[in-house]
Amino acid sequence: MPAHSSRFKEQALAAFAAITPTPGVAKPDPIIVADKVTRRFGGLTAVNVDHVEIQRGSITALIGPNGAGKTTFFNLLTGFDSVNEGTWTLNGEQIAGTPPHKVARKGMVRTFQLTKALYRLSVLDNMRLAATGQRGESFIRGLFPFIWRKQESAITAQAEELLTRFKLIDKKSDFAAALSGGQRKLLEMARALMVKPEIVMLDEPMAGVNPALKQSLLGHIKDLRDEGMTVLFVEHDMDMVRDISDWVIVMAEGKIVAEGSPESVMGNQAVIDAYLGAHHDVSLDEGRS
Amino acid sequence: MDFLFITQQSLSAAIGVNTIIFALAAIGLNMHFGYTGLLNFGQAGFLAVGAYSVAVAVVSFNISLWIALLIGIGNSIILALLLGIPTLRLRADYLAIVTIAAGEIIRQIARSATFNDTLGGSDGITGKFGKEFFDLNPFSEGLNLPFLRYTPNDLWVVVVGWSVVALILALMWLLVNSPWGRLLKAIREDEDAVRSLGKNVYLYKIQSLIAGGVIGSIGGFVYALSRQSVQPDNYGTALTFFAYTVLILGGAARVMAPVAGAVIFWFLLVFVEQFLRQAVSAGYIPDWLIGVNQVGQIRFMLVGLGLMLLMIFRPQGIFGDRKELALDARA
Numbered sequence: 001m002p003a004h005s006s007r008f009k010e011q012a013l014a015a016f017a018a019i020t021p022t023p024g025v026a027k028p029d030p031i032i033v034a035d036k037v038t039r040r041f042g043g044l045t046a047v048n049v050d051h052v053e054i055q056r057g058s059i060t061a062l063i064g065p066n067g068a069g070k071t072t073f074f075n076l077l078t079g080f081d082s083v084n085e086g087t088w089t090l091n092g093e094q095i096a097g098t099p100p101h102k103v104a105r106k107g108m109v110r111t112f113q114l115t116k117a118l119y120r121l122s123v124l125d126n127m128r129l130a131a132t133g134q135r136g137e138s139f140i141r142g143l144f145p146f147i148w149r150k151q152e153s154a155i156t157a158q159a160e161e162l163l164t165r166f167k168l169i170d171k172k173s174d175f176a177a178a179l180s181g182g183q184r185k186l187l188e189m190a191r192a193l194m195v196k197p198e199i200v201m202l203d204e205p206m207a208g209v210n211p212a213l214k215q216s217l218l219g220h221i222k223d224l225r226d227e228g229m230t231v232l233f234v235e236h237d238m239d240m241v242r243d244i245s246d247w248v249i250v251m252a253e254g255k256i257v258a259e260g261s262p263e264s265v266m267g268n269q270a271v272i273d274a275y276l277g278a279h280h281d282v283s284l285d286e287g288r289s
Numbered sequence: 290m291d292f293l294f295i296t297q298q299s300l301s302a303a304i305g306v307n308t309i310i311f312a313l314a315a316i317g318l319n320m321h322f323g324y325t326g327l328l329n330f331g332q333a334g335f336l337a338v339g340a341y342s343v344a345v346a347v348v349s350f351n352i353s354l355w356i357a358l359l360i361g362i363g364n365s366i367i368l369a370l371l372l373g374i375p376t377l378r379l380r381a382d383y384l385a386i387v388t389i390a391a392g393e394i395i396r397q398i399a400r401s402a403t404f405n406d407t408l409g410g411s412d413g414i415t416g417k418f419g420k421e422f423f424d425l426n427p428f429s430e431g432l433n434l435p436f437l438r439y440t441p442n443d444l445w446v447v448v449v450g451w452s453v454v455a456l457i458l459a460l461m462w463l464l465v466n467s468p469w470g471r472l473l474k475a476i477r478e479d480e481d482a483v484r485s486l487g488k489n490v491y492l493y494k495i496q497s498l499i500a501g502g503v504i505g506s507i508g509g510f511v512y513a514l515s516r517q518s519v520q521p522d523n524y525g526t527a528l529t530f531f532a533y534t535v536l537i538l539g540g541a542a543r544v545m546a547p548v549a550g551a552v553i554f555w556f557l558l559v560f561v562e563q564f565l566r567q568a569v570s571a572g573y574i575p576d577w578l579i580g581v582n583q584v585g586q587i588r589f590m591l592v593g594l595g596l597m598l599l600m601i602f603r604p605q606g607i608f609g610d611r612k613e614l615a616l617d618a619r620a
């Protein structure tokens with residue numbers, strides 16, 4: 001497995017090898033290309049992204065300090081919020097202004113920073129709900145179980161397989177509200193995968209997940225890439241970012257301030273500035289002297 | 290005190306015409322509120338549209354009753370679309386505001402002098418518009434048992450009414466246990482999560498509003514036919530709130546709940562009334578405390594008190610699951 005896994009990692013990294021790590025740099029095979037995306041809340045410009053591209057089949061981390069605009073950027077891309085200006089494409093198709101459910105159907109599925117488990121549905125139903133193309137979702141066909149029962153069994157099998165992978169199978173009959181915070185994060189991620197997305201966007205997937213489980217989750221995320229999925233995730237845990245991302249994009253005050261490999265980004269002065277505040281050097285210097 | 294009479298009256302009410310009407314109103318609300326989380330405070334409007342469609346079509350336009358029923362269903366679908374299309378994209382509270390207003394608008398239009406000729410103004414419409422229905426009545430005699438008593442016409446309404454309720458409950462059961470029903474429940478829990486999974490939430494909310502509204506309008510059919518009369522003030526906000534009472538009494542998001550709630554509600558209401566009435570006239574309750582004319586009001590106070598106690602000790606309703614209710618608090 002490790003050898004197998006690292007082959008995909010190498011493939012993903014190879015795509016980035018020839019790229020100069022500057023903000024907004026073009027990628028060889030971008031799945032998302034966003035231009036001049038701006039979102040203002042009153043006087044505050046929460047997102048002001050001039051140009052960014054997300055490489056297909058890679059794991060890209062979107063990092064930045066609190067309030068940098070990462071979640072807002074996710075909301076914009078997935079149709080949950082509307083831009084003041086800007087356009088973006090998914091697989092070359094313009095999707096700015098597309099409602100969220102259509103964005104999801106086009107293969108871009110996101111999770112939420114504040115987990116959205118469907119509390120009074122069982123864990124299994126949370127999963128089954130997400131399956132696409134369900135015949136029984138129509139009012140009329142819903143009335144005739146023989147029309148959808150077979151498909152439902154297939155969906156259930158698929159859901160149980162994912163729940164097993166995410167260590168939730170023992171909880172499948174419980175209400176989602178009975179899960180712990182970390183378990184809800186896992187459920188949300190597993191549920192997103194039921195949609196079989198092309199690109200999955202995870203907003204802080206590891207927040208509140210215990211270290212042991214984190215390790216196995218990291219493995220799952222790598223597996224997703226190895227299955228050809230694109231992963232874009234927001235995360236504050238730098239160890240995780242270093243461990244699994246092929247590429248890192250740094251946001252601060254709504255802008256993309258740096259891009260590059262995990263190693264290069266973490267040593268980047270602009271990034272340190274962003275995290276510690278632009279004037280930290282003044283205070284740090286003063287501290288030293 | 291004639292306890293046999295009190296029991297007869299209470300039981301006859303408990304499975305009688307009014308129970309059927311309120312059960313249907315509450316089944317519709319169960320679809321809206323219990324399963325989809327839609328706050329429809331204008332259910333009386335759907336009953337009014339059903340009732341008036343039948344009365345107006347038959348009396349004012351001489352249309353056959355059976356076609357009038359179809360018109361009633363069509364009109365309630367139109368009402369659901371009118372209410373739903375502008376509001377269901379907005380936050381949940383907007384639907385509540387719009388529906389409560391719409392219910393009142395419908396009642397005011399029905400009683401307005403402008404449409405006196407067709408809608409009958411504040412007196413409503415009385416006439417033999419149920420003739421085609423009662424012509425089919427196989428019961429030449431009513432029911433007159435020690436515990437149960439119906440006129441022939443009421444017996445016919447009760448038999449047909451409960452059959453319709455049973456049919457609707459069967460369909461409802463199939464629906465809420467289908468992937469369609471799962472989607473509604475998911476919308477009730479968190480719309481955005483459902484959207485993020487590629488489901489058109491708006492479409493399903495409209496479907497739910499239509500389905501529950503049509504069921505409500507069928508309650509309106511029963512209301513109109515059983516009395517051979519429609520009166521605008523029967524369709525006020527009180528009707529909607531009693532329907533909610535019935536639903537919550539039974540336990541929201543349970544298929545059978547509205548029926549249990551309606552049976553208990555009407556049993557209590559009639560039992561308390563008859564009991565007080567007899568106790569007052571027999572002198573068990575002194576006149577200075579409760580007069581005969583006050584019984585009608587006091588029964589609501591007592592039933593209200595009873596319902597409050599029930600909500601305190603059994604907040605999930607008759608059929609509800611307390612564990613499930615507790616999840617809300619945690620969420």
Ligand SMILES: Nc1ncnc2c1ncn2[C@@H]1O[C@H](COP(=O)(O)OP(=O)(O)OP(=O)(O)O)[C@@H](O)[C@H]1O
Pocket residue numbers: 041044046064065066067068069070071072073113
């Ligand atoms: N609905 C809103 N109304 C007003 N301001 C908002 C709204 N949503 C976000 N903001 C502001 O936009 C900025 C970016 O917020 P956002 O949630 O995108 O940050 P983030 O990068 O995800 O931060 P964190 O890492 O803490 O999750 C913040 O300053 C925030 O206060």
Ligand SMILES: [Mg+2]
Pocket residue numbers: 070071072113
């Ligand atoms: Mg955020």
